[in-house]
Amino acid sequence: MYRIGVMAARCGLKADTLRFYEKSGLLVPSSRNEAGYRLYNAADEAKLNFILRAKSVGFSLEEIAELLSIRLESAEHSCAEPKLITDMKLQQVEAKIKELEIFRSSLQKLSDSCCGGSESASHCSILEALDASDKEALC
């Protein structure tokens, strides 16, 4: 049984974060000592590791809460549920990547067009492109 500081250190988090996870309903420590100190056991640590792994693949805390509730009573849930959550997240991630790739190509074009020298910015092609009324300049 670890106290909050030890548990946090073991998992590379701050104690504050563990309290936040508890308040969010993600991870309630299995017991408290007489003084009210939180006590985490091995199952709590396994659950926290689940949370951290889910975070590492991009799930939000809300999605992780869903996955945890399925995990807790897995017999009463179907395989379709975790898969749906995963596929929805995958779609979100792909949409975000597409958006950023457009940013990237526009920024690359802006950067390439600019000399970047010590001359006055009066005719800077970056500023001109952002001023241009024709959208061509940006895409």
Place this chain on the structure above:
Amino acid sequence: MYRIGVMAARCGLKADTLRFYEKSGLLVPSSRNEAGYRLYNAADEAKLNFILRAKSVGFSLEEIAELLSIRLESAEHSCAEPKLITDMKLQQVEAKIKELEIFRSSLQKLSDSCCGGSESASHCSILEALDASDKEALC
């Protein structure tokens, strides 16, 4: 000279957003009428279009404020400055894309491993991978 509602409609924004941009120092309308109503002229509109184009390539409002201040006194700034801002943003965007691509491949792997059927989630490979103590399962 447009009042705030007209200006907002012309540019596809809400009046609230224009007030927010003013409070942020991005776009202060060039005048006010006797009643204190904001009045935007053509130069204000051009500046707002600059802001919107800069947003469309991914710049934050803070970065846009920097670009605007360079634009305002371009003779006193060098071409290197807009280019630096652009290149820094480009790096940020590329870093974010890399992070999301890792999420994507992990999520794809999770999704592919799961039958997604109506069977009990007791042996769901998504939950198992997130539980696994070997990190291999996720990367």
Place this chain on the structure above:
DNA sequence: CTTGACCTTGGAGTTAGGTCTAAGCTTTAG
């Protein structure tokens, strides 16, 4: 026995970019 490290709680603050509300003027259409 004291000092310092660690723990508790409730609640506020952070970032970014808005969005909304309330109370009260102004303007415009009929």
Place this chain on the structure above:
DNA sequence: CTAAAGCTTAGACCTAACTCCAAGGTCAAG
């Protein structure tokens, strides 16, 4: 003239995931 639509302000609220703070209780070392 009146009612509706539009404008003003200050300030609260929103999301997400923490992060910090204050006031006070607990515990281990010397």
